[in-house]
Amino acid sequence: MRGNPESHEFIGFNSLPAVLAQLSAAPGQWTPIAGGTELMVAHAAGRLNAPRLINLWGLPELDFIRVTDNSISIGGGVTFANIRRHAAIAEDFPLLSKAASWIGSVANQSRATIAGNIVNGSPAADAPPALLAYDAEIELISEHGTRRIPYADFHLGYKRSVLQPDELVLALHLPRRFLNHRQYLRKVGTRKAMAITKVALAATATIKENLITEIRLAAASVANRPARLCATEAVLFGQPLNAATKQAASKALLAEVSPIDDIRSTAEYRKQVAANLLDEFLDQLAQEGSAA
Ligand SMILES: Cc1cc2nc3c(=O)[nH]c(=O)nc-3n(C[C@H](O)[C@H](O)[C@H](O)COP(=O)(O)OP(=O)(O)OC[C@H]3O[C@@H](n4cnc5c(N)ncnc54)[C@H](O)[C@@H]3O)c2cc1C
Numbered sequence: 001m002r003g004n005p006e007s008h009e010f011i012g013f014n015s016l017p018a019v020l021a022q023l024s025a026a027p028g029q030w031t032p033i034a035g036g037t038e039l040m041v042a043h044a045a046g047r048l049n050a051p052r053l054i055n056l057w058g059l060p061e062l063d064f065i066r067v068t069d070n071s072i073s074i075g076g077g078v079t080f081a082n083i084r085r086h087a088a089i090a091e092d093f094p095l096l097s098k099a100a101s102w103i104g105s106v107a108n109q110s111r112a113t114i115a116g117n118i119v120n121g122s123p124a125a126d127a128p129p130a131l132l133a134y135d136a137e138i139e140l141i142s143e144h145g146t147r148r149i150p151y152a153d154f155h156l157g158y159k160r161s162v163l164q165p166d167e168l169v170l171a172l173h174l175p176r177r178f179l180n181h182r183q184y185l186r187k188v189g190t191r192k193a194m195a196i197t198k199v200a201l202a203a204t205a206t207i208k209e210n211l212i213t214e215i216r217l218a219a220a221s222v223a224n225r226p227a228r229l230c231a232t233e234a235v236l237f238g239q240p241l242n243a244a245t246k247q248a249a250s251k252a253l254l255a256e257v258s259p260i261d262d263i264r265s266t267a268e269y270r271k272q273v274a275a276n277l278l279d280e281f282l283d284q285l286a287q288e289g290s291a292a
Helices: 016-025 039-044 080-085 087-092 094-102 114-120 127-133 230-236 243-256 267-291
Strands: 009-011 031-033 052-055 065-067 071-075 137-142 145-150 155-157 168-175 182-188 199-208 211-220
Touching: 016 052, 016 137, 016 168, 065 087, 071 087, 080 087, 080 094, 080 114, 087 094, 094 127, 094 182, 094 199, 114 127, 114 168, 127 182, 127 199, 127 211, 182 267, 199 267, 211 230, 211 267, 230 243, 243 267
Parallel strands: 009 052, 031 052
Antiparallel strands: 065 071, 071 168, 137 145, 137 168, 182 199, 199 211
8 A cells, every 4th residue: 555645754954964963863763765766665565664754865965976096985875877977987896887777777776876775775786796896895974973894794684784773874985906806797687677686796806827816706685685705705715716616616605695585586596596607707707817
């Protein structure tokens, strides 16, 4: 049943400090709303359990992309349309650009924000695997100040995170050191567009004289949260890229992932596809290694 707009209070301020003061005065009572592409869908379905909404859309303090020599910082309120169009992000972080182009339709991308994608906490969300493969940091802000942590430590479980009720996502910070990495992102869904991920894998790695010298793997829809695959990475790190290593990595990945059966797919299918994607990435890495 559709939600009733009259059962929600909606307020807004034109500055971030005013929003933070409101969140701090009544922690947990106000639900931030940015693009609304998650929350308004929940409202339309009559399952928006948020009687008090506080607007973030249009706050200039959350809407910035800052490029320095060492990093690119993306404000929590930046839309995927603006991420997709940004030349420096496309050059340094092509996986994130690609993920941005997958988020719903073009219309959706004009409202959907990066913080909304992360805080919503879906294990199937498109941006998190790329952010994990790039070792992003997330910066949180409250009235009492900011804290910056590895994004890999943000999600605690299904739709659970370290975000406190008086905090907002201020920014994502991406270190600019992946240009010489082999980069991979593949999403498997029902269709090419407007499809929720069945399985996705993002990866960055370097290879030198056939040894894997750096590797980061992250996946969607294989756990109760966006997942960095640290155990599989550990099996690959420092190893020669040969059939035995590939086999060991596949075994490690199958042990590390714990997908679920749902209406889109089965756990067994997801496991197999995740292993196939890893195999595909390692084949590409091997080709690059032999060409180097
Ligand atoms: C038709 C359609 C297609 C979609 N397709 C995809 C897809 O292909 N891939 C995909 O990943 N997603 C998809 N989505 C989901 C959605 O568009 C994204 O998750 C989007 O990025 C959410 O951002 P938002 O600003 O709209 O979030 P909102 O709906 O405004 O908020 C979502 C959550 O984030 C919180 N929040 C928002 N901003 C902040 C902040 N700065 N700090 C703290 N908390 C915050 C809110 O309180 C809420 O809990 C789709 C949605 C629709 C409606």
